[in-house]
Amino acid sequence: xxxxxxxxxxxxxxxxxxxxxxxxxxxxxxxxxxxxxxxxxxxxxxxxxxxxxxxxxxxxxxxxxxxxxxxxxxxxxxxxxxxxxxxxxxxxxxxxxxxxxxxxxxxxxxxxxxxxxxxxxxxxxxxxxxxxxxxxxxxxxxxxxxxxxxxxxxxxxxxxxxxxxxxxxxxxxxxxxxxxxxxxxxxxxxxxxxxxxxxxxxxxxxxxxxxxxxxxxxxxxxxxxxxxxxxxxxxxxxxxxxxxxxxxxxxxxxxxxxxxxxxxxxxxxxxxxxxxxxxxxxxxxxxxxxxxxxxxxxxxxxxxxxxxxxxxxxxxxxxxxxxxxxxxxxxxxxxxxxxxxxxxxxxxxxxxxxxxxxxxxxxxxxxxxxxxxxxxxxxxxxxxxxxxxxxxxxxxxxxxxxxxxxxxxxxxxxxxxxxxxxxxxxxxxxxxxxxxxxxxxxxxxxxxxxxxxxxxxxxxxxxxxxxxxxxxxxxxxxxxxxxxxxxxxxxxxxxxxxxxxxxxxxxxxxxxxxxxxxxxxxxxxxxxxxxxxxxxxxxxxxxxxxxxxxxxxxxxxxxxxxxxxxxxxxxxxxxxxxxxxxxxxxxxxxxxxxxxxxxxxxxxxxxxxxxxxxxxxxxxxxxxxxxxxxxxxxxxxxxxxxxxxxxxxxxxxxxxxxxxxxxxxxxxxxxxxxxxxxxxxxxxxxxxxxxxxxxxxxxxxxxxxxxxxxxxxxxxxxxxxxxxxxxxxxxxxxxxxxxxxxxxxxxxxxxxxxxxxxxxxxxxxxxxxxxxxxxxxxxxxxxxxxxxxxxxxxxxxxxxxxxxxxxxxxxxxxxxxxxxxxxxxxxxxxxxxxxxxxxxxxxxxxxxxxxxxxxxxxxxxxxxxxxxxxxxxxxx
Numbered sequence: 001x002x003x004x005x006x007x008x009x010x011x012x013x014x015x016x017x018x019x020x021x022x023x024x025x026x027x028x029x030x031x032x033x034x035x036x037x038x039x040x041x042x043x044x045x046x047x048x049x050x051x052x053x054x055x056x057x058x059x060x061x062x063x064x065x066x067x068x069x070x071x072x073x074x075x076x077x078x079x080x081x082x083x084x085x086x087x088x089x090x091x092x093x094x095x096x097x098x099x100x101x102x103x104x105x106x107x108x109x110x111x112x113x114x115x116x117x118x119x120x121x122x123x124x125x126x127x128x129x130x131x132x133x134x135x136x137x138x139x140x141x142x143x144x145x146x147x148x149x150x151x152x153x154x155x156x157x158x159x160x161x162x163x164x165x166x167x168x169x170x171x172x173x174x175x176x177x178x179x180x181x182x183x184x185x186x187x188x189x190x191x192x193x194x195x196x197x198x199x200x201x202x203x204x205x206x207x208x209x210x211x212x213x214x215x216x217x218x219x220x221x222x223x224x225x226x227x228x229x230x231x232x233x234x235x236x237x238x239x240x241x242x243x244x245x246x247x248x249x250x251x252x253x254x255x256x257x258x259x260x261x262x263x264x265x266x267x268x269x270x271x272x273x274x275x276x277x278x279x280x281x282x283x284x285x286x287x288x289x290x291x292x293x294x295x296x297x298x299x300x301x302x303x304x305x306x307x308x309x310x311x312x313x314x315x316x317x318x319x320x321x322x323x324x325x326x327x328x329x330x331x332x333x334x335x336x337x338x339x340x341x342x343x344x345x346x347x348x349x350x351x352x353x354x355x356x357x358x359x360x361x362x363x364x365x366x367x368x369x370x371x372x373x374x375x376x377x378x379x380x381x382x383x384x385x386x387x388x389x390x391x392x393x394x395x396x397x398x399x400x401x402x403x404x405x406x407x408x409x410x411x412x413x414x415x416x417x418x419x420x421x422x423x424x425x426x427x428x429x430x431x432x433x434x435x436x437x438x439x440x441x442x443x444x445x446x447x448x449x450x451x452x453x454x455x456x457x458x459x460x461x462x463x464x465x466x467x468x469x470x471x472x473x474x475x476x477x478x479x480x481x482x483x484x485x486x487x488x489x490x491x492x493x494x495x496x497x498x499x500x501x502x503x504x505x506x507x508x509x510x511x512x513x514x515x516x517x518x519x520x521x522x523x524x525x526x527x528x529x530x531x532x533x534x535x536x537x538x539x540x541x542x543x544x545x546x547x548x549x550x551x552x553x554x555x556x557x558x559x560x561x562x563x564x565x566x567x568x569x570x571x572x573x574x575x576x577x578x579x580x581x582x583x584x585x586x587x588x589x590x591x592x593x594x595x596x597x598x599x600x601x602x603x604x605x606x607x608x609x610x611x612x613x614x615x616x617x618x619x620x621x622x623x624x625x626x627x628x629x630x631x632x633x634x635x636x637x638x639x640x641x642x643x644x645x646x647x648x649x650x651x652x653x654x655x656x657x658x659x660x661x662x663x664x665x666x667x668x669x670x671x672x673x674x675x676x677x678x679x680x681x682x683x684x685x686x687x688x689x690x691x692x693x694x695x696x697x698x699x700x701x702x703x704x705x706x707x708x709x710x711x712x713x714x715x716x717x718x719x720x721x722x723x724x725x726x727x728x729x730x731x732x733x734x735x736x737x738x739x740x741x742x743x744x745x746x747x748x749x750x751x752x753x754x755x756x757x758x759x760x761x762x763x764x765x766x767x768x769x770x771x772x773x774x775x776x777x778x779x780x781x782x783x784x785x786x787x788x789x790x791x792x793x794x795x796x797x798x799x800x801x802x803x804x805x806x807x808x809x810x811x812x813x814x815x816x817x818x819x820x821x822x823x824x825x826x827x828x829x830x831x832x833x834x835x836x837x838x839x840x841x842x843x844x845x846x847x848x849x850x851x852x853x854x855x856x857x858x859x860x861x862x863x864x865x866x867x868x869x870x871x872x873x874x875x876x
Contacts, residue, residue, distance in 0.1 A: 012074075012142060012143055013074045013077060013078055013138075013139050013142045013143045014078055014139075014143065015139070015143040016081070016136060016139055016140065016143070016167060016277075017165040017166060017167040017168060018165070019078055019081050019082055019085065019139070020085055020165065020166065020167070020277065021165050022082055023082050023085035023086045023088075023089055024085075024089060024287075026082070026086055027086055027089045027090060027093075027094060038094075038098065039098075039100060040095065040098060040100045040101060040104055040115055040119075041115065043090055043094060043095055043098070044095075044115065044118050044119060044122070046090065047086075047087050047090050047091060047122055048118075048122075050083050050086050050087050050090075051083075051087050051122070051125065053083050054080060054083035054084050054087065057076060057079050057080045057083060058080050058131050058135075060076065061073075061076050061077070061080065074142065077135055077138050077139055077142075078139070080131075080135050081132075081135050081136065081139060084129070084132050084135070087122065087126065088126060088278060089287075091119070091122050091123060091126060092126075092280065092284035093284055093285075093286075093287045094287075095119065096284060097287070104116055127220075132278070136274070136278075165290075166276075166277055166289075166290050166291040166292075167273060167277060167291060167292075167293070168290075168292050168293070169292070169293050169294075169295040170250070170292045170293070170294060170295065171295055172294070172295075172300055172301055172304040172306055173304075175250060175292075175294055175301070175306075176306070178248055178250065178292075179204055182247060182248055183205075184206075185245075185246055185247035185248060186204075186206060186246060186247070186248040186249075186250065187206045187207075187208070187239060187243060187246040187248070187249045187250070188202055188204050188206060188207040188208070188249075188250050188252065189207075189208050189210055189249065189250070189251045189252070189272065190202070190207060190208070190209045190210070190252060190253070190298075191210055191211075191212055191251060191252070191253040191265055191268055191269045191272060192209065192211070192212065192253055192254055192265055192298070193211050193212065193213070194209055194211055194634070194635075195635055196254070197209040198310070199310060200298070200302075200308050200309070200310055201298070201308060201309065202252070202298070202301060202306060202307070202308060202309075203307040203308055203309040206239055206246070207236075207239075208229075208232070208236040208239050208240050209232065209236065210224065210228055210229070210240075210272065211228070212253070212264060212265050212268035212269075213554070214227070214228035214229075214554065215227075215228045215268070215271070215272070215275075216271075217271050217274075219271075219275060219279070220275065220279045220280070220282060221243075221275060221276070221279065221280045221282050221283055222282030222283070224240070224272075224275070225237075225240055225241060225282070225283075227553075243283065243285065244283050244284075244285055244286060244289075246289065247286075247288065247289055247290070248289070248290050248292065249276065249285075249289065249290070249291050249292070250291075250292045250293070250294055251269050251272060251273060251291070251292070251293050251294070252269075252293070252294035252297050252298055252301070253265040253266055253268070253269045253297050253298070254266070254297050254298060254299065255296050255297045255298070255299040255300065266297075269293065273291060273293060276291045277291060317637070317638075317640055317644065317659065317660075317663045318640055318641050318643075318644040320659060320796055320799070321640070321643075321644040321647040321648050321651075321659070321796050322643060322644055322647060322796075322797065323797055323798050324796055324797050324798020324799045325798070326799070508539075508540065508543045508544070508575065508579070509575070509578075509579035509580045510536045510539050510540060510543075510838075511837040511838040511840065511841055512533075512574060512575050512577075512578035512579040512580075512581075512586075513578050513581070513586070513837055513841065513844050513851050514574050514577045514578030514585075514586040514587070514588065514589055514851065515588035515589070515846065515847075515848060515849035515850055515851045516529065516530070516574075516588060516589055516590075516591055516846075516848060516849065517588050517589065517590040517591070517848065517849055518848040518849070519590065519591070519592060519595060519608070520608035521608055521609060521610040521611075522591070522595060522608075523830055523831040523832070523848055524610065524611045524612065524613040524616050524831050525591065525594075525595060525598070525605075525613075525616060526591070526831070526833070526846070526848055527613055527820045527821070527831040527832055527833040527846065528613050528616050528617045528620065528820060528833075528867075529570070529591070530818070530833040530835050530846045531617075531818035531819070531820050531833050531835060531867070531869050532617070532620070532621075532818075532869075533571065533574070533835070534817045534818040534835040534836060534837075534869060535675065535756055535817070535818075535869070535871070537675055537755075537756075538675055539571060541671060542564075542567065542568040542571045542572075543571060543572065543575060545568065547564060547568065547628060547671065550628040550630065550670065550671055551564060551627055551628060552627070552628065552629055552630055552632045552633065554632065554633040555626050555627065555629045555632025555633055556632055556633055557626040557629075557632065558623075558626035558627045558628075558629060558632055559597075559601045559623060559626070559627055560627075561627050562597055562600070562601065562627075563597060563598070563601055563620075563623040563624060563627055564624055564627040564628060565597075566593055566594045566597035566598075567594060567620070567624065569593065569594070570589070570591050570593075570594040573589050574589050577589055582840060582841065585851075588848075588849035598616075598619070598620075598623075601623060602619055602623075604619075605619070610828075610829070612764075613820050613822065613831050613866065613867060614701060614703075614760040614820075614866065614867050617701055617758065617760075617820075617867060618700055618701050621672055621676055621700045621701070621758075622700060624670075624672050625668070625670045625672035625673060625700075626670075628670040628671055628672060629668060629669060629670045630669045630670060631665070631666060631667050631668060631669040632667075632668075634666060634667050635667075636667060637663055637664070637666070637667055645693070647796060647797075648694070649692050649693070649694060650794065651794055651795075651796065652788075652790045652791045652792050652794065653681050653694070653749060653751055653788040653790055654751070654788055654789060654790055654791040655791060655794070655795060655796075655803075656681075656694065656696070657679060657681060657696055657751035657752060657788065658803045658804075658806075658808075659796070659803065660679070660696035661679060661696075661752060661806065662803065662804070664679075664696075664698055668698070672700075674755070675754070675755060675756055676700055676754055676755075676756050676758060677698055677699075677700065677752075677754050678698070678699050678700075678702060678750070678752050678753055678754040678757065679696055679697065679698050679699065679750075679751050679752035680696075680697055680699060680702075680748050680749060680750050680751055680752075681694050681695070681696050681697075681748070681749045681751045681788065682694065682695050682696075682697060682746065682747075682748055683746070683747050683748075683749065684727075684733045684744055684745070684746055685744060685745045685746075685747070686733060686735040686737065686738060686742045686743075686744050687742065687743040687744055687745060688735070688738055688742045688743065689735060689737045689738055689742075691735055691736065691737045691738075693733070693736075696751065700758065701758045701759075701760045701867070702721075702750075702757065702758065702759050702760065703760040703762050704717040704718060704720065704721040704759060704760070704761065704762065705717060705720045705721060705762050706720075706761050706762055706763055706771050706773055706775060707720055707773070708771060708773070709773060710773065711773060711774045711775075711776065712773060712774075712775055712776070713775065713776045713777070714759070714775060714776065714777040714778070714781065714868075716775075717759075717761065717775060718783070718786050721748060722747070722748055722749060722750070722786060723747070724745050724746070724747045725745060725746045725747065726743075726745055727743075727744050727745060727746055732744050749788050750783070750786050750787055750788065751787075751788045752806070752808060753783060753787055753808070753812045753872070754872075755807065755871070755872050756869065756870070756871050756872070757783075757814055757869075757870045757871075757872070758867065758868070758869055758870075759867065759868040759869075759870065760866070760867050761775055761865060761866055761867070761868070763822070763866060768825075770825060772863065773863075774863040775863075775865060776861070777816065777861065777865065777868055778816070779815060779816045780813060780814070780815055780816075780873075780876060781813070781814045781815075781816070781870055782811065782812065782813050782814075783812045783813075783814065784810045784811045784812045784813075787808075787810060787812055789810065812872065813872065813873055813874070813876045814870035814871060814872055814873065815870060815871050815872075815873045815876075816836070816860075816868065816869070816870055817835070817836040817869055817870065817871050818833065818834065818835045818836065818868075818869035819833065819834040819835075819860050819862065819865050819867070819868055819869070820832075820833050820865075820866050820867035820868075820869075821833065821834070821862055821864035821865055821866055822864055822866040823864050831866075832845065832846060832847045832864075833845075833846040834846070834854065834859070834860035834862075841853065842854065843859070843860050845859065845860075
C-alpha cells in the first residue's frame with residue numbers, strides 16, 4: 001500500500017521586508033523582462049488593475065476566512081500586501097522618476113490634467129486605505145522568528161550594506177561599517193526624548209533627534225517634517241528635509257523590552273519605520289535608499305564601545321558661567337510674524353479651525369471635499385469605473401500641479417537657531433528683523449551703535465504723536481485649561497486666487513474702531529482688548545492669520561491654540577464691523593465666544609463677576625504666548641549650581657541679564673515674547689558681609705507702585721519701583737556666608753525694556769483699598785535712566801563671542817498709545833479705554849458699545865488711569 005503524501009504545513013508568513021523585496025522585483029524587473037511600456041498612462045492603468053486585485057483579495061479574505069486553512073490564509077495576506085506594495089512603489093517611486101511625469105505635472109493640456117487627477121486619486125486611495133494596517137499587523141504576528149518587526153542580518157560586515165533589505169535590524173559592527181564607508185550618505189534618526197538625546201547620543205555629523213511623543217501612527221513624512229521638528233535645531237530640520245539625499249537611514253532608540261516589545265520608544269521606532277517604508281507620500285525616498293534599525297539601540301552601541309557625545313550639559317547655563325561653554329544657549333532668531341499662510345496652512349491648524357470634531361484622519365489627509373473630475377470614464381474604461389466607486393470621497397485631490405514639492409506642502413515657521421559651532425569656529429546665526437549684533441551688549445553702549453535707520457514718527461494735525469509700526473517682546477505662565485474647551489469657530493475665508501505669501505498690510509485698516517457689548521461686568525475684557533488692538537504688530541498677525549504657523553500644539557501650558565483662535569476670530573469680526581469707516585459707526589460686537597474660551601481656560605473669567613483688567617491682560621498675553629510658544633514642550637530650566645551662581649554675581653547685570661535672557665528663550669520663545677517681553681533683576685544684599693544674590697525675572701506687565709501722595713509723576717512710580725528697600729525683620733535674608741538671617745536689602749533693576757511696554761499702576765493694596773492719586777504720565781516717556789547700564793568689562797571665563805543685543809541699545813523712548821482706566825472701587829467699578837487710532841482718526845474713547853473721538857487733546861491723560869501702553873520709538 002502506497003503511502004499518501006501530505007502537503008507540508010506552512011508555519012509562518014513571509015516577513016514584510018521579504019514581501020517588499022518581491023514587490024520591488026516585480027515592478028522594476030518584470031516590466032523589463034516583458035518589455036512593458038513605462039509611459040505614464042500604462043503605469044497608471046497597471047496601478048488601477050493591481051489596486052482592484054488588492055481589494056478583491058481582501059474581500060475574499062473577509063468573506064471566506066473561516067473556511068480557509070492556515071496556509072491559505074497566510075498566502076492571501078501575503079498576496080494582499082504584495083498587491084498594495086506594487087501600487088505603492090509605482091505611485092511613490094516609479095512614476096515620479098519618469099521624465100514624462102515632470103511634464104504632466106505642469107498640466108500643459110487637458111490630457112495631462114486628467115492623468116494627474118488619476119494619479120492624485122491613487123495617492124488618496126493609499127492615504128485613506130484602512131486595510132493595510134490590519135494586514136501588516138497580521139503578517140508581523142505570524143512571520144518567522146527572524147522577521148519579527150524587521151529582519152535581522154547576522155552576517156558579518158563583509159556583506160555589502162546595499163544588499164540588505166529595508167526594515168532590517170543591523171548590528172553595531174554593521175552600523176560602524178556604514179558610518180565609516182558611507183559617511184556622507186548615511187542619516188541617523190535618534191527616537192528618544194530630547195533630554196536623553198542631549199545626555200548622550202551617537203557621535204555622528206548627520207543625526208536628528210525625533211522625540212517619540214512628537215508623532216503619531218497616522219503621520220506621514222510631511223507631518224513629521226512640519227510638526228514633530230518644530231522646536232528642533234535648524235541643522236536637524238535641514239537634515240530631515242534633505243532625507244532624500246541619503247542612501248541609508250538608520251533608526252535607533254533605547255533598548256526595548258525583548259519579552260513584549262512594550263517599550264514606548266521602541267513602539268514609536270516601529271511606527272517611524274513603517275512611516276518611511278509605507279507613508280513617505282510627501283517626499284518619497286529614492287528607490288535605492290535603505291532603512292535600517294540598530295538592534296538593541298543605544299545601549300548596545302555603548303556596550304560595544306561605540307563613539308558617543310554629550311552636547312548639552314544637564315546643568316543648563318552652568319558651563320557658560322564657569323568655563324565659557326555656550327552650548328546650553330540657543331541664540332535664537334525671533335520668528336518672522338508677518339507673512340500670511342492661510343493659503344497653505346498646516347493641516348493641524350485647519351483641523352483646529354473646523355467646527356466639526358476630529359474625524360480620526362491625519363492632518364495630511366484632511367482636504368475639503370471635491371467631486372471626482374469629469375471625463376475619467378473615457379480614459380480608463382472599466383478599471384477606472386470600478387476604482388472610482390471605491391475610492392474615498394471625503395478628501396479632495398492633492399494638488400501636484402506646481403513645479404516643486406515646496407509649492408505643494410506647507411512651510412512651517414522657522415524654529416529657534418543655535419549658536420553654530422563648526423570645527424572650532426563659532427558664528428551667530430542671523431536674527432532676521434532683530435537689529436544685527438553689530439556691537440556687544442557686553443561692551444559700553446554708544447549712540448552710533450544703532451545699525452538700522454530709525455523709523456520716522458509723524459505728527460497729526462492735532463499735535464498728537466502717532467504709533468509707529470515696528471516689531472517687538474513678553475511671557476510668563478498661564479494656567480492650563482481646567483474647563484471643557486468649546487469648538488473652534490471658522491475664520492473668514494480669504495480669496496484663494498490672491499497671493500498669500502506677499503504682505504499686503506494696506507488691505508487691513510489696523511486702526512478700526514468698533515464697540516464691544518458688555519455681557520454683565522465684562523468691561524474688564526473690553527478695555528484690554530481695545531488697548532491691545534492699538535498694538536499694530538499684534539493686530540496685523542491675527543488679521544493676516546500668520547499667527548497660525550506659530551501655534552505649538554505640544555506646548556505644556558498652552559490651550560492647544562484655542563485662545564489664539566478665538567482671539568483671532570474676535571479681531572476679524574471687529575475688523576469687519578469697524579474697518580474703513582471714518583464717519584459712520586460700525587455695529588458693536590458681542591465677544592461671547594471669546595469670553596467663553598477664556599473661561600474654559602481659566603475659571604476666574606468664566607462667570608459674570610467683575611475682574612481686574614490688568615490680571616486679564618496678563619492672562620491674555622501669557623495665554624497667547626503659550627499657544628504660540630515654539631519651545632513650550634522643552635524641559636524647564638534647571639537651577640544654577642552654587643559655583644555658577646557665585647560667578648554670575650561677579651558679573652555686571654548687563655552681562656548676566658543677557659545670558660539669563662538667552663537661557664529663558666530656550667523654554668519661552670514666541671511672537672508675544674518678541675512684542676511684549678521685558679526683564680528685571682531682583683537683588684538681595686546682606687548688610688553685614690555684602691554678599692548679594694540676584695535673580696532675573698521676565699515680565700509681561702510691569703507693575704509699579706503708586707506713592708501715597710497728593711499727586712505724582714510716572715517717574716515717581718519708577719523711582720519707587722527701583723529704590724533700595726530695607727527688609728523687615730521677618731523678611732530678612734538667610735545669608736549663606738553668615739550662615740544666618742541678617743539685616744538685608746532688596747533692589748529691583750530693569751535689565752530689559754521691551755518694544756511694547758505695558759505698565760500697571762498698582763492702585764490697590766492688599767486690603768483692596770484703592771489709591772486714587774493722579775499720576776501724571778506723558779505722551780513721550782524716556783526710561784533710559786532706569787535701564788541697567790553697568791557693564792564693567794568683565795566676561796565669564798572663556799567668553800569671547802558676542803551675545804545678541806536683542807534690541808537692548810539705548811536710548812529707550814516710548815510713545816503712549818493706549819490707556820485702560822478704572823473708576824469706582826474694585827467691586828463696584830467700571831473700565832474704559834483710550835486708544836490712539838492713527839493719523840486719520842486720532843485718539844478714541846471706548847466705553848463698551850460706545851466709541852467716540854476724544855473731546856480734548858489731553859482727555860486720555862486721566863486720574864483714572866490704571867494700565868498704560870507704550871510703544872518704543874526712535875529718533876526722538
